[in-house]
Amino acid sequence: METFARLDEESGFHLLLTTSKEIVDRMKTFKVRDDDVWVITYPKSGTTWMQEIVSAVCADGDLETINKTSLTERVPFIDCVFPFDKRPPYIDLEEMTSRRLIKTHFPHQLIPPGVLKQTPKVIYVARNPKDVIVSCFYFFNGFISEPKLKWDEFFQLFIKDEVPYGSWFNHNLYWWNRRHEAHVLFVTYEDMKKDLSNIVHQVSEFLGHVLNEETVARIVDHCSFSSMKKNPKVNKSEDVMLDSADSSGKNIQFMRKGIVGEWKTHFTVAQCEQLDKLYKKRLQGTDLTLDVFF
Numbered sequence: 001m002e003t004f005a006r007l008d009e010e011s012g013f014h015l016l017l018t019t020s021k022e023i024v025d026r027m028k029t030f031k032v033r034d035d036d037v038w039v040i041t042y043p044k045s046g047t048t049w050m051q052e053i054v055s056a057v058c059a060d061g062d063l064e065t066i067n068k069t070s071l072t073e074r075v076p077f078i079d080c081v082f083p084f085d086k087r088p089p090y091i092d093l094e095e096m097t098s099r100r101l102i103k104t105h106f107p108h109q110l111i112p113p114g115v116l117k118q119t120p121k122v123i124y125v126a127r128n129p130k131d132v133i134v135s136c137f138y139f140f141n142g143f144i145s146e147p148k149l150k151w152d153e154f155f156q157l158f159i160k161d162e163v164p165y166g167s168w169f170n171h172n173l174y175w176w177n178r179r180h181e182a183h184v185l186f187v188t189y190e191d192m193k194k195d196l197s198n199i200v201h202q203v204s205e206f207l208g209h210v211l212n213e214e215t216v217a218r219i220v221d222h223c224s225f226s227s228m229k230k231n232p233k234v235n236k237s238e239d240v241m242l243d244s245a246d247s248s249g250k251n252i253q254f255m256r257k258g259i260v261g262e263w264k265t266h267f268t269v270a271q272c273e274q275l276d277k278l279y280k281k282r283l284q285g286t287d288l289t290l291d292v293f294f
Contacts, residue, residue, distance in 0.1 A: 004016070004017065004140050004164070005017065005162075005163065005164045006019075008021065008024055010024070011024065011109060011110060012166075013107065013109070013110065013165065013166045014161075014162055014163060014164055014165070014166060015079075015164055015165070016079070016080055016164045018079075018080035018081060018082055019079050019080050019164075020081065022088075023078075023079065023080070023081065023088065023090065024110060026088075026090055027078075027090075027106065027110055027111065027112050028112070028113070029112075030078075030090055030093075030094075030112040030114070031094070031112075031114065032112050032113075032114025032115050032118050032120055033098055033100065033120065034118055034119055034120055035098045035099045035100075035120070035121075036098075036099070036100050036101075036102060036115075036120035036121065037054055037058070037099065037100070037101045037102065037120065037121045037123065037207060038102050038103075038104065038111075038115055038120055038121065038122045038123070039051050039054055039075065039101070039102070039103045039104075039123050039125070040103075040104055040105075040106075040111070040122055040123070040124045040125075040175065041105060041124065041125045041126075041127075042105060042126075042127070042132060042165060042168050042171045042172060043105050043132070043136055043139070043164065043165060044127070044132050044135035044136045044139055045125050045126060045127035045132055045189055046125045046127055046189040046192060047103060047105070047125065048071065048228070049125075049189075049192060049223065049225070049228065050123060050125045050187075050192075050203075051071055051074075051075040051101070051103055052071060052222075052223050052228055053199065053200060053203055053219065053223050054075065054101055054123065054203060054207070055071065055074045055075055055101060056219045056222060056223060057200065057203050057204045057207055057209050057211070057219065058099065058101060058207060058209065060209060060211065060215070061211060061215035061216075061218055061219055063218065063219075063222050074101060075101040075102065075103050076089040076092060076093055076101075076102060076103065077089060077103045077104070078090050078093060078102055078103065078104050078106075079104055079105055079106055105164070105165050106165070107165055107166055107167075107170065107171050107174070108171075108174045108175070119182075119183040120183065121183055121185070121206065121207060122175070122183060122184045122185070123185045123187070123203065123206070124175040124179075124184065124185070124186045124187070125187055125188070125189060125192075126172050126175075126176070126186065126187075126188050126189065126292070126293070127188065127189035127190070127293070128189070128190065128260070128263070128290070128293035128294075129168045129169075129275065129279070130263035130267060130272075130275060131189075131260060131261065131262055131263050132168060133154070133155060133158050133263065133266075133275075134262050134263050134266050135262075136154070136158070136163065137149070137151060137154045137155075137266075140154070140163075140164075141154075151266060155271055159274065159275065159278055167282075169278075169279070169282040169283060170282075172288065173283060173286060173288055176286070176288045177286075185202065185203070185206045187199055187202065188292060188293055189260070189293075190260055190293045190294065193260050196220050196223065196224070197216060197217070197220050200216050200219050200220055200223070201216060204216070276290075
């Protein structure tokens with residue numbers, strides 16, 4: 001486990017090695033602005049996809065301009081400091097003029113208090129936990145973990161909440177319970193796959209941008225998975241840290257497949273039953289059921 005995450009003893013959460021104690025401490029006093037837009041997700045739940053949608057909508061569909069800058073610059077990832085960063089992203093964000101677009105995977109306990117108490121725009125993307133496990137498994141093994149984890153090992157770490165950012169259940173349930181608040185937009189990865197045009201409409205209305213149908217259609221085409229995967233400003237092929245290969249020498253891409261239901265080719269019957277049982281136990285008495293994702 002220590003190969004790709006560390007236990008933050010103060011909070012009790014497992015975090016990426018690139019998330020230092022300094023960052024966690026700084027989040028306690030990070031000044032949130034009312035016109036901020038926070039894209040919040042559990043890892044591998046459609047974060048990059050939603051970042052690009054938000055960026056395109058806030059640019060009123062000016063795709064030529066946003067394509068000149070990497071997604072990590074347009075929507076900084078506040079949680080980490082990578083080797084290629086000149087300084088922590090939170091410093092850049094503090095110096096930015098409004099409107100700031102910010103990405104985080106932090107559970108609500110570690111998010112700057114202003115996000116919870118003030119009224120910045122929060123877009124939360126949820127994804128079926130079974131597909132999340134599979135996607136996280138490939139991501140951590142592809143870019144972070146040495147030695148590589150076996151599927152069964154990672155599955156057990158996930159259900160014990162010993163992966164970065166802790167419990168999928170607690171992470172999602174917090175924002176699910178706040179989904180009716182005016183400053184929160186809760187969407188699912190599966191709905192993005194079903195009807196991306198509708199999601200772009202929802203995001204643009206939520207963020208106060210009036211876009212015509214032609215602009216929405218261009219954003220939908222630009223933000224299709226196939227288009228984003230080929231876009232080096234989005235798929236992070238320009239990031240040195242993420243320019244890697246597996247043991248066979250095959251290039252690893254940040255955006256892998258982006259499909260719904262891949263878990264069916266990985267889960268054993270026993271694992272499926274184990275997660276279903278855990279889901280019912282952890283979310284008993286709530287209306288966040290697996291039906292939400294189908």
